[in-house]
Amino acid sequence: MRILAIDLTYASFGGADTQITQIMKNIDVYDFDRYIIYMNNENAELFEVNSNNVSLINVRYTSKSLLIRILWQQIILPFRLIYDDATVLFSPGNISPIFSFINTAQWIGTIGPFERDFYRHFPLKNKILLFFNKLLMQFSSLTSEHVFFESNYTLNLFVKKYKFSREKGSVINIGSGEMFFPVDKYYELKVSPFVNKKFILTVSHLYPYKNIEVLLEAFSQYSHDDEETYLVIAGSTPFKKYFDKISALSESLGISDRVIFLGKMNQSELRELYSLCTLFVFTSPYENFAYTLVEAMSCGAPIISTNTTAMPETCESAAIYFDPFSVSDLIDKIIKLMSNENLRLKYKELSIKQSRNINDYREVNIKTNAALCGIIPNRNDA
Numbered sequence: 001m002r003i004l005a006i007d008l009t010y011a012s013f014g015g016a017d018t019q020i021t022q023i024m025k026n027i028d029v030y031d032f033d034r035y036i037i038y039m040n041n042e043n044a045e046l047f048e049v050n051s052n053n054v055s056l057i058n059v060r061y062t063s064k065s066l067l068i069r070i071l072w073q074q075i076i077l078p079f080r081l082i083y084d085d086a087t088v089l090f091s092p093g094n095i096s097p098i099f100s101f102i103n104t105a106q107w108i109g110t111i112g113p114f115e116r117d118f119y120r121h122f123p124l125k126n127k128i129l130l131f132f133n134k135l136l137m138q139f140s141s142l143t144s145e146h147v148f149f150e151s152n153y154t155l156n157l158f159v160k161k162y163k164f165s166r167e168k169g170s171v172i173n174i175g176s177g178e179m180f181f182p183v184d185k186y187y188e189l190k191v192s193p194f195v196n197k198k199f200i201l202t203v204s205h206l207y208p209y210k211n212i213e214v215l216l217e218a219f220s221q222y223s224h225d226d227e228e229t230y231l232v233i234a235g236s237t238p239f240k241k242y243f244d245k246i247s248a249l250s251e252s253l254g255i256s257d258r259v260i261f262l263g264k265m266n267q268s269e270l271r272e273l274y275s276l277c278t279l280f281v282f283t284s285p286y287e288n289f290a291y292t293l294v295e296a297m298s299c300g301a302p303i304i305s306t307n308t309t310a311m312p313e314t315c316e317s318a319a320i321y322f323d324p325f326s327v328s329d330l331i332d333k334i335i336k337l338m339s340n341e342n343l344r345l346k347y348k349e350l351s352i353k354q355s356r357n358i359n360d361y362r363e364v365n366i367k368t369n370a371a372l373c374g375i376i377p378n379r380n381d382a
Contacts, residue, residue, distance in 0.1 A: 002376060004032040005086035007077065008039045009062040009069060010093030016109065018177065018291070019092060020046045022361035027054060029362065030369045036084050038077070066129065070136070073097060088372055095133070096140045103375045105146040108137065111154050111288040111309055112209060114161075118286045121208035138162050145375040148368065150174050150289035151310035172367050173314075175294030176358040179267045182300040183275045190262055191272040199230040199260075200334070201277035201301070203270060203292050204284065206235050208242045211283040211306075211324055213249060218330040220253035226338065231255070234273060236264040274299030279337050279344060282306060285324040290314050297355040302347035304333045318347065318354035 008020055024047055027035060035054045041063045047056055062069040078100045081089055089104045096106035112118045113134035119127045141147045147169045149155040155171055158164035186192050204210045219231045237243040250259040280301035282293055285308045293314045296303055305311045307321035322329040337344055
């Protein structure tokens with residue numbers, strides 16, 4: 001009997017939440033006899049199981065702290081896999097056990113900890129945790145039988161810097177889902193006030209590295225000549241100090257009356273915002289394969305994006321790019337799009353076209369299954 005174990009005990013949010021739900025939704029494409037899902041209280045609400053072949057094991061104590069989660073993953077999990085008679089372990093949460101008695105595969109879903117400048121945005125405690133997380137990702141990738149990367153940028157980085165064997169890695173672009181598409185009717189209360197307004201949109205969890213400051217600076221200068229356009233910022237605020245910092249910046253720049261912080265939005269609200277916006281600006285310099293950009297493209301938003309890490313790979317020709325550390329470059333690109341409706345229409349069409357080139361989640365799971373089946377030991381006898 002071939003048993004696939006999936007470790008979903010990591011802290012998930014945003015795109016990771018979607019990935020978990022899509023794994024469960026598409027579990028039928030996996031070529032195994034049974035499935036053991038390790039989860040915890042943090043993500044328990046994501047699991048809807050309608051199959052007798054799926055066993056959910058709630059490892060509750062992994063919710064208590066990061067240290068306990070690491071101890072589970074690196075020390076307890078390898079022995080638990082033997083007890084559960086698992087054939088292969090799949091770890092979508094960036095890290096797998098460095099030492100394991102069975103074959104393992106892991107998914108690398110973040111690039112930030114591998115970028116030097118990324119760390120300067122965080123307090124010391126967070127820097128230490130991020131660096132430790134980077135080491136676990138690096139070493140577990142070297143001992144895994146297969147590693148999934150979301151972009152060629154990340155795969156090439158691992159090959160070049162960490163002596164990773166390209167042959168045991170595969171690139172699966174991810175992010176295209178049925179929840180995001182262009183809409184022309186608007187129902188959400190938070191969104192409907194923008195139906196008849198021009199607005200520049202950005203969507204991001206407000207972490208310090210997200211570089212929202214450059215957009216506020218650029219908008220403050222652009223808005224001198226266009227007082228009818230708003231800047232709408234949607235996303236959760238996990239770092240209160242950073243939120244306070246950018247709120248204070250908007251005040252000092254004299255644009256607080258036209259900068260709207262919406263907070264965390266659901267998928268329906270985001271879909272309508274992407275469809276409504278005059279243009280979408282993506283400011284983060286450090287991303288793997290940006291889910292937000294895929295969502296925006298799927299809804300036909302004209303996009304201005306940073307030109308770093310994997311963003312050019314995500315959007316290809318469907319975006320206008322700028323240097324994330326240059327306010328003047330961003331201002332030039334905003335003026336270029338805002339002043340030319342035909343150009344905006346062109347990039348709306350390019351966005352939709354590019355989004356269709358990206359794997360939907362069922363395709364992602366089909367490709368994931370193929371790689372996992374490829375590392376089953378003694379496959380002919382399994």
